[in-house]
Amino acid sequence: MHFGNRLRQERLRLHLSQEALAEALAISARSVRRWEQGQALPQASVRLQLSRFFGLRPEALFEDEETQGPSKPLWNVPYPRNPFFTGREEILTTLHTFLSANELVASAQVYALQGLGGVGKTQIALEYAYRYAQEYRAVFWIGAETTESIIFGLLRIAESLQVPGRDDKDQQQVITAVHHWFTIHDRWLLICDNVEDLGMLNRFLPPVRQGAILFTTRLRTLGTHAEGINLLPMEQEEGTLFLLRRAKVVQAQATGEQVRQLSTQKSLQYAAAAELVKATGGLPLALDQAGAYLEETQCGLPAYLDLFRTRCAILLQQRGEGALDHPASVSTTFTLAITATAQRHPVVWDLLRVCALLQPDAIPDELFRQGAKHLGAMLEAACGDPLDWNQVVAIACSYSLLSRQPEARALSIHRLVQVVLLDAMTEAERKEWAARVVEALDAVFPEERPMTEYAAWKKQCDRLVSHVLLCLHRAGDAEDSLALASLAYKTAQYLRERGQYGEAKPYYQRALHIREQILGPDHHETAHVLNNLAVLYWRMGMYAEAEPLLQRALLIRGKTLGIDHPDVATTLNYLALLYWKMGKYAKAEPLLQRALHIWEQTLSSDHPYIAHPLNNLAILYAEQGKFAEAETFFRRALHIFEQTLPHDHPDLAQGLHNLAELSQEQGKYEEAESLYQRVLNFRVQALGSDHPDVAETLNSLATLYAEQGKFAEAKAFYQQALSIREQQLGQQHPETAQTLHDMALFSQKQGNLDEALSLAERTLTLRSQALGYDHPKTKTTHALYTQLVQEQGGAEQDPPSPETSKMNS
Template identity: 45%
Template sequence: MYDSLSSEARLKLIQCLNGLPQTQFEELVFALNVALGVLPGKEAAHGLRTKALMEWVEGPTGSGLRALLDLLSKYVDLETTLSGAIPTDTHWLVPYPRNPFFTGREDLLQQMYDTLICHQRAALTQHKRAALKGLGGIGKTQTAVEYVYRYQSKYKHIFWVRAEQTEELLASYSNIAQALQLPGYDPTDRPAVVGLVKRWLEANERWLLVIDNADDLRAVRQYLPLRGAGHLLLTTRAQALGEIAQPLEVAKMGVDEGALFLLRRSKVLSEDADLSAASEADVGVARAIVAEMDGLPLALDQAGAYIEDQILSLEEYREYFQTKKAELLQERGGVSADHDSVTITFKLAFEKVADKNAAAADLLRVCAFLAPDEIPEEIFSAGDGLLGEALSVVAQSKLTLSKIIAKAARFSLISRNPQTKTLTIHRLVQEVLRAEMDEESQKQWASGVVEAIAKVFPSASKHENWPQCDRVAAHAQVAAQLMTDYGLASETAAQLLNNTGYYFNEQGRYEEAEPLYTQALEMNQQLLGKSHPSIALNLNNLAGLYQAQGRYEEAEPLLTQALEMNQQQLGQSHPSIALNLNNLAGLYKDQGRYEEAEPLLTQALEMRQQLLGKSHPQVALSLNNLALLYRDQGRYEEAEPLYTQALEMFQQLLGKSHPQVALSLNNLAGLYKDQGRYEEAEPLCIQALEMSQQLLGQSHPQVALSLNNLAMLYSDQGRYEAAEPLLNQALEMRQQLLGQRHPSVATSLNDLAALYKDQGRYGEAEPLYTQALEMFQQLLGKSHPSIASSLNNLAVLYDAQGRYEEAEPLHLQALAIFEQVLGLEHPHTQTVKRNLQILLKKKESP
């Protein structure tokens, strides 16, 4: 074994270490017991880690060469690796130096190693061929360069071919033939030279041929060797590779990986430092820049070069980028000329697409005005001539549209998910495409996109439409911003805003719903004047949002205004006015203003009976709502016949099996439960649950409601074992359907906590009560009845545990909210008062 090495053998040892796969390198470091801090982190360039390892091995505290070589011999043949000087029959035709700023990509490099060297996948011909594919500027070439330097010891001959232009490709093959000194080489006969090189490759081994920028695979195919014991590595923007090579996708950089690269490239950090060496402020700004550039390595390299060149801070660059994005995307930086700027890279790719197919170019232009991820393909078919003439002609056929998408994806400007039938485009591609248009063109495309999205966004009043609403929602939000940016206003646009707001409202996403409702209202006022039935509807929807959040003082004037507007426009008796009366009464009921709510509900009922007849679904709904009011007041004897009448009417009008019938069964069962008539309530709850499951599927908000109601019935009876799984099922269903943060989810958490409390499982109840309270506070504001109820529930739990000092302030907060929102005489207010009095007596007792 070796105790010392010649300089030539030492060089070969370093090359060997550089060529080790990361997993083997880490095993070696672990076996040598290298102390923490000796080597740079795993995200550092591999060569820097090798250098640090060799310095430690040969240093006074290191393991010594013998220990290193003993371990290394388990991975490589040292006799061959370290024997003498570098052989003279090797060839190195690589035009790029190793990139000292290269960061990350370890998983991808391992995939390349596995595909080309380990032969662990696919057939023999595929084992030796790999292709790095992806968007221009994503880092394909730099990753190939890193692979070449890292694993150069695995090869005797490494050749680099530029393939962007045919002339470059032919010149590269000529250089290879000259370096190999091939017999018959004639630099003037380029086609013959290609044949000479291919035959040499097919007859020899341990070579690596890198064909860079092989975007036109049909043209490149004729230059590839058909066999041989070497490896072929391509970089390409092409999406479909067929049998040419094993495709390896080059993805955009993650936030931390990109931040580290930017900090190194801008010289804020040294080449071998990791993120921990940077200040929190610099890391935070770097991460923000990475997010804004969507992890595109070329853009980050460009930013780093510009920061270095102009002697800027990261924060200064970020401020400039936010205001001068298009301008900065053109700036390559004075010290970096190895790659075109982001703007030129994407602009040239787009021009190639446009030259080949006008419809594909139109499709890319449309994508530039949508959200960048998960773009539904049906949007392109809905343009009706508004999304470019060329695209409109072909988009009506799924087959021709799929062909156009493939052409648009040819240079990886977009990618397609065939499972979801959606497209993705990089944010900076969008930026460059928009910047190439004049303002009038931008407005024209934006207008067409808004109209197309409106056509594919369905009504959210039906739950079965929710998957499609969710599919388009992000793009509808972008459309709302386009309306603002380009001054777009139309009744179709206002309807899209209203529909999207309604969907978010149903999802409990109130913060997202409110600006859309407000924008729809303002747009309709601009288009239709201050008094129009559509504006009354907008006011009604916005008021409903405020009511759901407990913002009763804001909701009431809107509901009153909507009612007065419709009365003025439609007369005193109209179905829309009945709806307004019903909604205003609902607000009063929620506030405990029962005396004001009742005449409005009665008036709405009578108006519907007069206008729609005695037997109509809207009449049944009014009966149901009046019964709800009576139930809240404890007027059970008056509520029951109304519930029964509404149920019978729904059954007669809608059929025995209908979602509305299931809701009516639920309501009647709830009344029986409140009266302690459990034996009558249970079959109705079960019937409502089974009907909802049959009509709406096993997973639906109404099914979750039925599960919850049945569980609470069991809980009231002390049948805890039967109740708990139903409550858990309802909770999980609501979380899945409505998201992790929704008022109904908070209600489920609260009900499950109550079950645990009743069983004395206080430790399990408390975190659920706390979570429900925090969720209500976040979603509904600080003064909503549900928050007061949660405070009261948590206080009762503390009371049961003797934690009086913690319970008292919660009771006081709950009481203050109920008194302010519902009034002094409301039953909820009185309940909290009693709870507080009981607590105070306990505190006074010795």
């Protein structure tokens, strides 16, 4: 039978399209079409690949063509081909480019697959040997872990080559004979698997070689011995396909397209597989181990995923039956590497323990440089000397347990290495090291938002926050550490700055609880948390909850620090802002005047703190229609901000926003729009497009455009502002109600009375609940609602009352 007809027959037997076969073999569909049409024959390496794919002997598939093909190579590879091998096509292509028997160049034919244990180095080397065997005269394999394994491998090669004197008891003579064969022959491939000592291996390699040598090694430093190809874990789609094949959920020959179809046919299986790839960090050995367990137990992927989440360390110890090519489990593989690395320098253990307690990626160098004194005497000493530190990191990286990113000034560790490290620690050790890491993070995590260097503060917080959040979570409900309270407080401050109010709240509460327990309820540091928790409540629209906290903070600060202390002025300023939000203008003004007096007496005249009460007094005056006084205070505050703050500071942006609102009130539309656009650009860039402060500027711009008759622009900006406020602040927040009120006015202006009335009714309900029926803003909405009812010509009707609103909700 002609090869093309036989190929088509075998393809159809497996229900594969030409495209699916091409994808499975990593070749072009055009090649498959040409073969089946008798226009071409595959190359020798692809013939072997096709034969193995269909489970046929080459002569059975190729018939007469096979008899005319190239002769089979000498073969000395001790492992069978992995039927579940998946992906890695880019690596295999790169190897083929470098090691092709037709492209070999002297002194450029030694390459190494390097990376973490279990990342798939051996399997890639094995697949390369099988896939491209026909391109070489001979393919040899030696285990290179020890001197004994290398010698044993060379003796096996001597047996395969039938070299004279191979039975000689003098092993060196046999090795010399093998060297001689390598020297006088070309187009051979030698794979040295799991190299542990490059210098030792080099003593056994032929000095002159006309073939290709491929290493696999965990070593990161290769020097002049070889060109390295660093292997990373599998990508998400590749890992999912491999796991499903290995667990025999799909056939070993299943294509990526067939697996994607599984995502709809067996969505739970597919989702569990994808989640396992994430949980294992895409480590091939861990995925293979999971597949072996699933094959043996038939427990199903969702059940295994649940087990992995709760019993990960135990599962990593179970290799499964029949794992002859890599019999060691993930746990054993990593434990051996950790032990070997730590034996070279005892402080490596401490470094790895610290990394095990943090997020696996982007562990900042400054945690060790600046927080070293909290991490034990050995690490402190090593971190204090750059030469010692570099040596320790180099040793930790030598077996690929850690990797270093010099540009980012950070380290990374695989998440499963973390699991093995944590499992090796006793409960007491974990608690001790967790406390040390918390203290180090607290030392490095910046204090509250500075008046200057805002960008540097935010950048440093961004680098550390993921690690901080993990450590705070792992600390549970511990209450015995002021460092934990400090870290929780600073984290809350950072999250509040980012507009993540709901996420910030529990950290403020935790910091308050710990400080009350350790320092007492009347300590000035307790007042510090009370003050800022109240500010958070104010931003969340929880005015009733904020007021008693500020009153308590004011009392504590007055008693412990004195009534004229700047911290007292800070609380007075926030209490005044709260009263302004509550519509209690008469109570707000004297508090702001008192805060201004304290800061003027204790600080320089151009200190940015003084600008805060000036700015807030201006807001208060503008709210009451005192525009002349408001403008004077706004411009004085803005002048101080511009003189003392960097151009990207949020307080400067707020000052500009407030001045824009005043310009808008005065009909200076061009000036207002210019200021708003400047503030909007800054806020989007510095805070993100979904920050509540961005919504504030969008809402004001929308109102400005509405007043100018630019209805299309106004509508778009209102919708953006409402979306952000509903998502970030909630549908019941007073600021959300403000946008709804403004949209009601906008609809009225456009003549959409039904829509305006609906928005006004919704706003009135929200403001009645959040602010009370006597709040000025509630009364404003009530007046609008009444006006809209009258404009529609409807009968007079009572607007929704707070009691009615509560029942309806």
